[in-house]
Amino acid sequence: MKQSSDHKPLRARTAAIGVDIGGTNIKLGLVAPDGRVLLRGSFQTRADEGRAGVLGRLVENILAVSSAARQKGWGVKGVGIGAPGPVDVRRGWVYFFPNLPGWKNTPLKAILERRLRLPVAVDNDANVMALAEFRFGAGRGADPMVALTLGTGIGGGLVIGGRLFHGPAYSAAELGHISIQEDGPLCGCGSRGCVETYVGNGYFVRELKKRLKAASAAGRGRTRRRFGDGGHGLLEGWVFREKRELTPKLAALAARKGDPVASKLWEETGERLGTMLAGLVNALNPQKIVLGGGVAQSGSLLFGPVVRTIGKKAFPIAARSVRVVPAAFGVDAGVVGAAALLFEGRNKP
Numbered sequence: 001m002k003q004s005s006d007h008k009p010l011r012a013r014t015a016a017i018g019v020d021i022g023g024t025n026i027k028l029g030l031v032a033p034d035g036r037v038l039l040r041g042s043f044q045t046r047a048d049e050g051r052a053g054v055l056g057r058l059v060e061n062i063l064a065v066s067s068a069a070r071q072k073g074w075g076v077k078g079v080g081i082g083a084p085g086p087v088d089v090r091r092g093w094v095y096f097f098p099n100l101p102g103w104k105n106t107p108l109k110a111i112l113e114r115r116l117r118l119p120v121a122v123d124n125d126a127n128v129m130a131l132a133e134f135r136f137g138a139g140r141g142a143d144p145m146v147a148l149t150l151g152t153g154i155g156g157g158l159v160i161g162g163r164l165f166h167g168p169a170y171s172a173a174e175l176g177h178i179s180i181q182e183d184g185p186l187c188g189c190g191s192r193g194c195v196e197t198y199v200g201n202g203y204f205v206r207e208l209k210k211r212l213k214a215a216s217a218a219g220r221g222r223t224r225r226r227f228g229d230g231g232h233g234l235l236e237g238w239v240f241r242e243k244r245e246l247t248p249k250l251a252a253l254a255a256r257k258g259d260p261v262a263s264k265l266w267e268e269t270g271e272r273l274g275t276m277l278a279g280l281v282n283a284l285n286p287q288k289i290v291l292g293g294g295v296a297q298s299g300s301l302l303f304g305p306v307v308r309t310i311g312k313k314a315f316p317i318a319a320r321s322v323r324v325v326p327a328a329f330g331v332d333a334g335v336v337g338a339a340a341l342l343f344e345g346r347n348k349p
């Protein structure tokens with residue numbers, strides 16, 4: 001027990017439990033009203049055990065955090081869940097989880113409230129990450145605020161009027177599925193040319209590997225070939241000769257050292273993302289756009305062309321008033337944002 005706060009009534013210290021459900025791991029934590037993570041835990045999802053198995057371990061782990069919280073003198077206000085799929089936020093109803101079988105039409109809020117005897121709020125994972133940035137992170141106080149998480153796919157969240165914006169069917173902010181090319185690649189959502197098909201991790205790595213192979217094949221015809229000469233062939237050498245795993249991080253390192261193939265793909269990726277964001281800037285006149293996730297950790301390689309493209313394609317007044325910033329939260333975003341659902345009061349659309 002902390003000595004400094006012992007004089008306060010215990011009831012004054014109330015935190016919330018945030019849960020971030022992922023396909024591989026479930027992370028959870030006790031989060032203070034100022035966004036600090038007081039306790040952390042994680043366990044394997046083991047989706048193959050089905051919904052009942054996952055729910056059982058979820059309840060067990062939440063109860064463990066709740067009991068540890070009380071031992072430390074914290075009251076628990078409730079439990080927020082960041083769910084990996086579309087959710088009816090009002091009812092706390094999961095429509096389905098694309099990467100977890102067997103969760104179709106699950107009344108998650110009702111099930112957990114009955115078993116935990118605590119208030120439960122449910123929202124999708126991209127929305128809760130946006131909420132973490134808005135309440136405690138890089139987007140604090142910015143309104144409207146747009147947040148994107150650039151991972152395998154692109155998760156989006158919108159804060160308008162100080163609240164997450166859900167839309168009447170709780171389907172708003174699917175920003176990764178804004179099409180930027182009418183005849184572009186087929187997307188998992190059924191549409192074509194979604195920005196996710198160009199900017200997601202999977203596309204980025206596949207496309208870069210393809211271009212490196214082409215560059216490598218073209219290089220074999222040359223008489224003189226020096227790896228690393230002004231950055232030429234640098235990434236090819238790392239990937240094909242040294243067998244290093246091609247990741248956005250490695251591509252960023254190569255681009256910074258002057259590798260032309262990597263540099264060009266970063267530029268194109270930034271321009272494509274910037275094209276989509278220019279549309280959002282015109283639609284919403286946001287104060288801040290927060291970019292998180294692996295691809296966003298490349299700094300100016302991505303942010304440079306994103307900002308330049310917004311400058312070129314959005315209305316000048318709106319383009320001048322928006323700031324594009326990196327996310328403040330990394331792995332904790334889901335847990336903190338899910339807990340913040342409880343600090344929001346009733347989670348209305």
Ligand SMILES: [Zn+2]
Nearest residue numbers: 177187189194
């Ligand atoms: Zn799509």
